[in-house]
Amino acid sequence: MIRIALSGAGGRMGRTVYKSLIDSKEYQIVFGVDQYPTEDLPFPVYKSFEGCTLEADVILDFSSPSSLDGILDYAVKTGTKVVLATTGYTPEQLKRIGYASKEVAVFHSANMSLGINLLANLSKEAMKFLGDGYDVEIVETHHNKKLDAPSGTALTLANAINSVREKELDHVYGRRESAKRREKNEIGIHAIRGGTVVGKHDVMFLGAGELVRLSHEAESKEVFVRGALRAINFVLTKQTGLYDMNSILGSFYAVTSVSSEKDVSMLYFPSIEADHFIAILRGIKDADVNLDMISQNINLDGTLAVSFTLGDSDLAVAEKIVGDHPHTSVVGTAKLTAEGAGMEHTSGVALEVLSILKGLGTNIYAITTSETKISCCIDHSKLVEAESALKKYYGLG
Ligand SMILES: NC(=O)c1ccc[n+]([C@@H]2O[C@H](COP(=O)([O-])OP(=O)(O)OC[C@H]3O[C@@H](n4cnc5c(N)ncnc54)[C@H](O)[C@@H]3O)[C@@H](O)[C@H]2O)c1
Known part of the structure; x- marks a missing residue:
C-alpha cells in the first residue's frame, strides 16, 4: 500500500483525489494538510507540514504556491518523495524545487493529463x-x-x-x-x-x-488524479532528481517500433583524408547509389575513420569508385533500427539495445543515433533473432 500525504486536502482537487481513492487497495491517504479546517475528511489534516509527526511514502500536492517551502522542508528532512501538481510557482520557487530535487526525488507538472x-x-x-x-x-x-x-x-x-x-x-x-x-x-x-x-x-x-x-x-478533474497516481508510481522508483510528465511519456514511448533491412554491406576506412572521402561520396552520388548509416570519427593525425552502409547489390559499384584506397568491406550484414519519440527524454535506451544485441552474440559493426532513433549494423545471420528480442523487450509483439 502506497502511503500518501495529501497537501491541499480540503480543496477541489484534494477532495477529488480523496474520492477517487476511497476504495483503493493500492493507495492510502495517511494524512492531509490544509490551512482551513476539514473535519469531514476521514484522516488527520494538519494546518501545515511543520510539526507534522505522521509519515508517508509520498506527498501529493494540489494546494497553492504558498505551501511550497513547508512541503520541501518536510520532504528533505524526512526523505519523503514529492509530486507537485500545484501551478503558479515563481521562477525563484522553481529554483528551490530544483535544489530540493538534488536531495529527494521530485515530480512537478503543471498538468497531469x-x-x-x-x-x-x-x-x-x-x-x-x-x-x-x-x-x-x-x-x-x-x-x-x-x-x-x-x-x-x-x-x-x-x-x-x-x-x-x-x-x-x-x-x-x-x-x-x-x-x-x-x-x-x-x-x-x-x-x-x-x-x-x-x-x-x-x-x-x-x-x-x-x-x-x-x-x-x-x-473532468479525475483525469488529473489518474496522471498524479502515475506520477506517484514513477517518482517512488527514483531516489533523487526532478521529473515531469515527459519522463513518464518517455519511458512509455522510448521505443515504439523496431524495423530491419536485409542485404546490407559496409565499407570501413580506418584512415582517409576528408577531401578524398568527399571525392568518393561524389562518385557514389554520380553512380546513383544510396548510402545509409554514415559513422565517422577523427583520428589523432586529423584523418577520418569512417564507415557507411549500402545495399549488397551496390557494393561492386562502390568498390570500383573507392579503388585501391585502404578499406575493409564487410558483407553479410543487416541493419536493425529501434525508434521512439520518447527516446529523447529517456536515458539508457542505447545501453538496453546494445546489451540485448551483445547478449545474442552478434557483432555490431556500426552504430548511428539521433534523438529518436538507434540503428545498428549487425550480422545478417542474427537479424531475425535480434529483431524479435528487441520487439519482445519493448512490448511490441
Ligand atoms: N497539475 C495539474 O494537473 C492540476 C490540475 C488541477 C489543478 N491544479 C492546481 O492545483 C492547485 C489546487 O487546485 P484546486 O482547484 O484544488 O484549488 P482549491 O483552491 O480548491 O484548493 C487548494 C487547497 O489548498 C489549500 N491551501 C492553499 N495554500 C495552502 C497553504 N499554504 N497551506 C495549507 N493549505 C493550503 C487551500 O486551503 C485549499 O483547500 C492549483 O494550483 C491548481 O492550478 C493542477
Missing part, C-alpha cells in the same frame, strides 16, 4: 513544420475559481514551442495596447475565466489564409 503532454509535443512538431511564417497564440479557459492566470499549462505549452525555436518568442499576455500592431517575435497567451470549465487549451498557428488549431479539453 497525458493528453496535454501530447498537445505540447504536437505543438513542438507544428512549430518545427510551419516555421516563422505563422503567428502563434494560446488561449486557455478555466472555471471562475481558478487563482492563477495564465494557467501553468499555457506557460508550459509556450515554453515547449520556444524550446524548438532558434530565437524564442516573447510572451505577451492579453492585448491591451489597442494602438499597437502584433510583432513577429510574439507568442500571445490569453486567459478566459468562467463557469465550471475544468480546463481547455487551444494552440493556434495563424498563417496567410489559414489557421491550424491544436486543442485539448479536460472533461
Whole structure:
C-alpha cells in the first residue's frame, strides 16, 4: 500500500483525489494538510507540514504556491518523495524545487493529463513544420475559481514551442495596447475565466489564409488524479532528481517500433583524408547509389575513420569508385533500427539495445543515433533473432 500525504486536502482537487481513492487497495491517504479546517475528511489534516509527526511514502500536492517551502522542508528532512501538481510557482520557487530535487526525488507538472503532454509535443512538431511564417497564440479557459492566470499549462505549452525555436518568442499576455500592431517575435497567451470549465487549451498557428488549431479539453478533474497516481508510481522508483510528465511519456514511448533491412554491406576506412572521402561520396552520388548509416570519427593525425552502409547489390559499384584506397568491406550484414519519440527524454535506451544485441552474440559493426532513433549494423545471420528480442523487450509483439 502506497502511503500518501495529501497537501491541499480540503480543496477541489484534494477532495477529488480523496474520492477517487476511497476504495483503493493500492493507495492510502495517511494524512492531509490544509490551512482551513476539514473535519469531514476521514484522516488527520494538519494546518501545515511543520510539526507534522505522521509519515508517508509520498506527498501529493494540489494546494497553492504558498505551501511550497513547508512541503520541501518536510520532504528533505524526512526523505519523503514529492509530486507537485500545484501551478503558479515563481521562477525563484522553481529554483528551490530544483535544489530540493538534488536531495529527494521530485515530480512537478503543471498538468497531469497525458493528453496535454501530447498537445505540447504536437505543438513542438507544428512549430518545427510551419516555421516563422505563422503567428502563434494560446488561449486557455478555466472555471471562475481558478487563482492563477495564465494557467501553468499555457506557460508550459509556450515554453515547449520556444524550446524548438532558434530565437524564442516573447510572451505577451492579453492585448491591451489597442494602438499597437502584433510583432513577429510574439507568442500571445490569453486567459478566459468562467463557469465550471475544468480546463481547455487551444494552440493556434495563424498563417496567410489559414489557421491550424491544436486543442485539448479536460472533461473532468479525475483525469488529473489518474496522471498524479502515475506520477506517484514513477517518482517512488527514483531516489533523487526532478521529473515531469515527459519522463513518464518517455519511458512509455522510448521505443515504439523496431524495423530491419536485409542485404546490407559496409565499407570501413580506418584512415582517409576528408577531401578524398568527399571525392568518393561524389562518385557514389554520380553512380546513383544510396548510402545509409554514415559513422565517422577523427583520428589523432586529423584523418577520418569512417564507415557507411549500402545495399549488397551496390557494393561492386562502390568498390570500383573507392579503388585501391585502404578499406575493409564487410558483407553479410543487416541493419536493425529501434525508434521512439520518447527516446529523447529517456536515458539508457542505447545501453538496453546494445546489451540485448551483445547478449545474442552478434557483432555490431556500426552504430548511428539521433534523438529518436538507434540503428545498428549487425550480422545478417542474427537479424531475425535480434529483431524479435528487441520487439519482445519493448512490448511490441
Ligand atoms: N497539475 C495539474 O494537473 C492540476 C490540475 C488541477 C489543478 N491544479 C492546481 O492545483 C492547485 C489546487 O487546485 P484546486 O482547484 O484544488 O484549488 P482549491 O483552491 O480548491 O484548493 C487548494 C487547497 O489548498 C489549500 N491551501 C492553499 N495554500 C495552502 C497553504 N499554504 N497551506 C495549507 N493549505 C493550503 C487551500 O486551503 C485549499 O483547500 C492549483 O494550483 C491548481 O492550478 C493542477
